Amino acid sequence: MKTENNIHIYPDVPALSEAAARLIIGIINKTILQQGRCTIALSGGHTPNSVYAVLATPPFRDEIDWQKVFFFWSDERCVPSNNPQNNFFVAKEILLDKVSVPEENIHCANSEMSPEIAADLYEKTIREHFGEWQPRFDLILLGLGENGHTASLFPGDDQALNSIRIVVDVFVPAQEMHRITMTPYLINNATHVIFLVTGPGKAAVLNSTLSGPENLEQIPAQAIHPSEGNLYWLVDKEAALLLPKQTTYEH
Numbered sequence: 170m171k172t173e174n175n176i177h178i179y180p181d182v183p184a185l186s187e188a189a190a191r192l193i194i195g196i197i198n199k200t201i202l203q204q205g206r207c208t209i210a211l212s213g214g215h216t217p218n219s220v221y222a223v224l225a226t227p228p229f230r231d232e233i234d235w236q237k238v239f240f241f242w243s244d245e246r247c248v249p250s251n252n253p254q255n256n257f258f259v260a261k262e263i264l265l266d267k268v269s270v271p272e273e274n275i276h277c278a279n280s281e282m283s284p285e286i287a288a289d290l291y292e293k294t295i296r297e298h299f300g301e302w303q304p305r306f307d308l309i310l311l312g313l314g315e316n317g318h319t320a321s322l323f324p325g326d327d328q329a330l331n332s333i334r335i336v337v338d339v340f341v342p343a344q345e346m347h348r349i350t351m352t353p354y355l356i357n358n359a360t361h362v363i364f365l366v367t368g369p370g371k372a373a374v375l376n377s378t379l380s381g382p383e384n385l386e387q388i389p390a391q392a393i394h395p396s397e398g399n400l401y402w403l404v405d406k407e408a409a410l411l412l413p414k415q416t417t418y419e420h
């Protein structure tokens with residue numbers, strides 16, 4: 170799989186988290202300057218939490234005009250919105266409750282109703298926000314699962330992978346969980362996409378994703394390559410252990 174050389178390796182999670190926060194702040198402020206607002210989709214999972222925590226603390230918190238930032242999520246688990254497994258709940262606790270973002274700027278999927286209806290409603294909300302049939306997020310954050318999933322695009326689910334919808338509901342048998350996820354069709358229309366990957370447990374899948382043969386159905390993360398936007402991989406040294414040296418920037 171061809172990946173332009175935008176893979177940045179950091180010595181540890183604190184260094185990656187600060188660098189990611191700086192990159193995100195730069196993208197947000199440049200976007201607000203250009204179009205008066207910035208619309209981002211947050212990732213679920215644990216990896217981004219350290220980045221959210223950096224963004225929620227001075228001086229980083231004070232570098233953004235939060236009134237002009239609009240939040241969505243790249244996926245959501247269909248569990249109650251006050252459940253620690255809920256991606257909205259986690260980001261609200263770590264970041265959103267600590268910055269002055271207006272409630273009306275926050276758009277999470279309804280995780281407590283029929284997943285099919287929730288996906289339809291979320292898709293509608295996104296299109297209404299952008300006023301476009303093919304919405305273009307300014308920034309989408311993503312993680313990478315050890316089995317090659319990203320957002321809630323899981324191996325073997327080629328329906329979600331190849332959908333021309335922008336949001337679909339999926340069922341993850343291994344977790345016995347329904348989820349709502351943005352599709353590659355939507356994600357690849359974004360202006361900036363940032364993958365955040367840390368820990369030794371991700372070394373094998375990161376190498377397969379970036380350097381292995383293309384196998385989108387088994388490694389859905391390989392389906393993410395913005396058609397016109399920028400794709401960044403911010404990884405720590407442990408996750409990068411198996412990457413060929415010539416493809417990366419060491420920080």
Ligand code: 6PG
Pocket residue numbers: 212213214215216217244245246256311312313314315318319320321
């Ligand atoms: C989710 C995420 C998912 C996550 C990966 C990595 O809702 O689970 O969107 O795609 O990013 O599973 O998760 P960790 O960061 O916890 O390793």
